[in-house]
Amino acid sequence: MWWMLPVTLLIFFAVRRIALKIQSPLCNPLLISVLVLIPIMLLTKTSYTEYVANVNILNHLLACSVVALAYPLYELLPQIKERWRSIIFITFIGSVFAMLTGVFIAFWLGATPELAATILPKSVTTPIAVTIAKDQHGIPSISAFCVLLVGLSGALFGHKLLDLFKIKMPAARGLAIGTISHAVGTARCIEVDYQEGAYSSLALVLCGIITSLMAPLLFPIILMIHGWF
Structure with missing residues (x-):
């Protein structure tokens, strides 16, 4: 699942750019990114364990x-x-x-x-x-x-x-x-x-x-x- 890390980063930075324009606390990049990633994981049948293993560098x-x-x-x-x-x-x-x-x-x-x-x-x-x-x-x-x-x-x-x-x-x-x-x-x-x-x-x-x-x-x-x- 090599695509998980680049997709996560792409979604976050895209949402971040939108949030800077909207200037609303409700448009939180972390919250919106999670809401976008969950359907993607469900559609691709990606387990949480697989996802964490592939984006672990972000935790560090x-x-x-x-x-x-x-x-x-x-x-x-x-x-x-x-x-x-x-x-x-x-x-x-x-x-x-x-x-x-x-x-x-x-x-x-x-x-x-x-x-x-x-x-x-x-x-x-x-x-x-x-x-x-x-x-x-x-x-x-x-x-x-x-x-x-x-x-x-x-x-x-x-x-x-x-x-x-x-x-x-x-x-x-x-x-x-x-x-x-x-x-x-x-x-x-x-x-x-x-x-x-x-x-x-x-x-x-x-x-x-x-x-x-x-x-x-x-x-x-x-x-x-x-x-x-």
């Missing part, structure tokens, strides 16, 4: 893209030094709240501990989320889907929600979206405002670290509390 580029986000952070380093206590506090509270809300809502809807562990890391980037889900006996593949869903939700509706609450400060907007919607939300922030994108990328990194450290401590406590009810 994700790590490079996260590292590239360090450049805008470097440019805002003086501001970050002044606000580092607030930034750490905000990202810590956001990370913990993102884990707690996802898991408690899952249990409220009747989810099993395995599914709750799967949802636990939904607000961090895919490689970290998959590892956390696996360590907590969740289902990594479903966790990756939850990450994609949360990221797209933030990219599509995050700025509208912030506008609704009249939050205008680029630092606040970037930290909020980066904390909840990881790399997908960060990509949208960079398109909207360079400074906003820098703070979003900072939140993306910090929340990944915080979630990795806190998830093994929080989830057993959540399971114990759930057991009482």
Whole structure:
């Protein structure tokens, strides 16, 4: 299936070009590309395993893209030094709240501990989320889907929600979206405002670290509390 990688790239860049002209959050390149690729895979009877094996190089580029986000952070380093206590506090509270809300809502809807562990890391980037889900006996593949869903939700509706609450400060907007919607939300922030994108990328990194450290401590406590009810 040699054609999978070039077709994927062709679809993404074509959709990306259209999105730049339309300038609408609903025309998200990632979302539209997925919606176009699914029918192609069904028509060609291509399994997900085959597809991933042939486009695996794109997964490796994700790590490079996260590292590239360090450049805008470097440019805002003086501001970050002044606000580092607030930034750490905000990202810590956001990370913990993102884990707690996802898991408690899952249990409220009747989810099993395995599914709750799967949802636990939904607000961090895919490689970290998959590892956390696996360590907590969740289902990594479903966790990756939850990450994609949360990221797209933030990219599509995050700025509208912030506008609704009249939050205008680029630092606040970037930290909020980066904390909840990881790399997908960060990509949208960079398109909207360079400074906003820098703070979003900072939140993306910090929340990944915080979630990795806190998830093994929080989830057993959540399971114990759930057991009482």
